[in-house]
Amino acid sequence: MIAPPNLEIAVLILGMLLLMFEAFMDKIDKRVFAFAGILGLTTVLIGTFYLAPVPQIDHASGFWSFYTADPLAIFFKRFALLTTILVLVMMIDYAPTVRGSVAGVTVQAGLGEFFALPILTCAGLMYIASAIDFVMIFVSIELVTISFYVLVSFTRRNPLTLEAGVKYLVLSALSTAFLVYGITWIFGVTGETNLDRITAALANSNIDQTAMLFGAVLVLVALGFKIAAVPFQIWVPDVYQGAPTPVTAFLSVGSKAAGFVVLLRVLRPFLMLPKMDRLLVVVALLTLLYGNLAALPQGNLKRLLAYSSIAHAGYLLIGVACFDGPAVTFYLVAYLLMTLLSFAVLIVVAQQAGERITDFDGLAKRSPFLAFAMLIGMISLAGVPFTIGFFGKFFIFYSALAHHQTVLVVVGAITVACGFYYYLKVVRAMYWRPAVKNDAIPVSGLSRVVMSALIVAIIWFGVYPEPILRALQPPSGQVAMKSAADH
C-alpha cells in the first residue's frame, strides 16, 4: 500500500535520477534514459492502483489543506502518467529531428534533458490534480508552465520553434499575471486561499459579490488560456505548429487536462455567484464556432490539430457549463487517446514526408498500418460511432440536453458537421489520392505496439465505455457539483 503523496515524490526522484545519470554517463545511447523513464512511470502508474486510503485527519491546516487524494485527483494522476509515457514514446521517434535543430557537439546532445523534463512536468501535472488551495494551484501550474517554456523552444535552431517559444513565454506570463491578480481579489474578499474554506466563506451573505465575481473571472481568464478557450486562444496555432511535435501533443493533452481539472475544482465554490453559468455558455459557444470554422481551410496537419484542440476545448466547456464532471472527464480520456494517436502517426510520417495534409497523399498504399491508425484517430476526433470520440460527444450533449441548454446542443451539432469535413479531408488524402512516392515509411517496434494499443483502446471503449465510467465512481465531481449547483 502506497500513500498517495509518495506518487509525486517517486516521479520527481525518477526525473532527478535521470538527469544525474545523464550528466555522468555521456558514452551510452541517450535513448536508454527515455526507456528508463517509461519504465519508471509505468511502475508509478501501476502503483496508483495500490493506494493506501487517505488518513481521516483534520483538514483545516498543514499538508492536507493543500493536497487531496479524492477519486478525481487519483484519476487525473493516472491520466498525467499515461500521457507522459505516450509522449516519451513519441519523443524517442522524434529524436533524429531534435538532433538537427539543437546546437550540440555530440550526436545526441540535449536529448537527456529532452527526455527528463517531461517527467518533472508530469510531477507538476500530478500536483495540479491534487491541488485544493490557490497557493498550491498557482505553484503547480507554474511548475508545469515553466517546464513547457523550455520544452516548446527546445529545438531552438528552428526559427518557427523560436517564434513559438517567445509567443508562449509572453502570453503565458500574461495569463499568470491574471491568475495571481484574481487570487489576490478572492483572498481579499474571503481571507482564504483554500477552496473548501472559500466555499464556506461564500455561503456567508456578508460577502462582496461584485469583487468576488471579478476575482473569479480573472482566474477564469488564466484557465481559459491554459485550456485554449476563445478569446484566449491566440497563441495556440503558432505555438502548436512551431513546438517540437511531441511537446505539442503534451501541451494539447496534458496542459489542457490540467486546466480542466483546476476549472472543475475552482468552479465549485464560484457556482453560487450570479451569471457564472451564462458566462461559461458564451465562452463555450465562441470556442466551438472559432475552433471548428478556423480549422476548415487549414492545409498543415499540425496546425489543423491545433485548431481542432480549440474546438475540443469547446465541447469540453459545454460539459463544464452543465457542471457535469464525469462527462468532462470521459471526454478528456477520449481526447487523450485519439489526439495522441494522431500525433504519434504525424511524427512518424513527418520525418519521411512532411506535416502538410498533401504529404499524407496515398499513405494507405505506402504504409497501410500508419494510414489505418490515422484513420481511427481522425474518425474518433470527428465523433463517428463505435469510437470513443462518439461516446465523449454523446455524454456531453446528453448532459447539455438534460440541463436544457438547447443552443449549445444545436451549435455543437453544427460544428460536429464542420469537424467531419476537415477530419475526413485527411482520410481522403490517405485513401483516395495517388501517392507521390511508394516506399514504405518505417515504424519502430515500440511505436507500432503503442499505436496498436491506442487503436484497440479507442474502438474497445467506443463499444464498451463501462470500464472508464466505473473508474469515475464514486462520482465525486458530479455529486459535489450538483449539490453546489442546487444552492
Added chain:
Amino acid sequence: MSPFLFWIFAGLMLVFGAGVVLNRNPVASALSLVVSFLGLAALFMSLDAYFIGIIQVLVYAGAVMVLFLFIIMLLDLRAEKLRKINWLASAGGIAVAVALSVQILYVIGNFRFSQQPFPPLARSTVDDVHHVGSLLFENYNLPFQIIGVLVLVATIGVVVLSKRELR
C-alpha cells in the same frame, strides 16, 4: 501611514513605471525600474511589512537590477530605433486597457472594505523574519518544496536554452 505619503510613492511608481516603457535607452529604462521598485518597497514598509520591503530592495532593486545592468553592458545594447506605430493595434490595446481600468474602478468603488479603514494589525511578539520563516516551513511547506522543483526546472531550462553547444 498618512495618505499623503501613499500618493507620493504610488505616483513615483507610476511615473517611473511608464519611464521603463517610454525610455529608448535601456540603461535609463533599467534605472527607472529601480526607482519604481524603491517606491514599491516604501509602500510595503508603510503597510508594516518591513521584511518584504527590505527583501524588495535587496533582491529586486539590488541583485536583479545589477544583473540587468550587467547584461545590458555585456550585450552592448544601443538605444532602440523609433518604430512605426501601428495605430489600429495601439487603439485596440488602449481600448482594452481602458475597459479593464473602468471595471477595476467600478469594483473597487463598490468594494465594502474600501469605504472604511482597515483595523490596525495586532502587534506580534516575534519578528517578521521569524514569522515568515515559520509560515514557509510549517504551513506552506508543500508549495515551498514544489517551488524548489520549479527552480530546478528553470535552471535546467536556462542551461539548455542558452548554452552555445550542448553535449
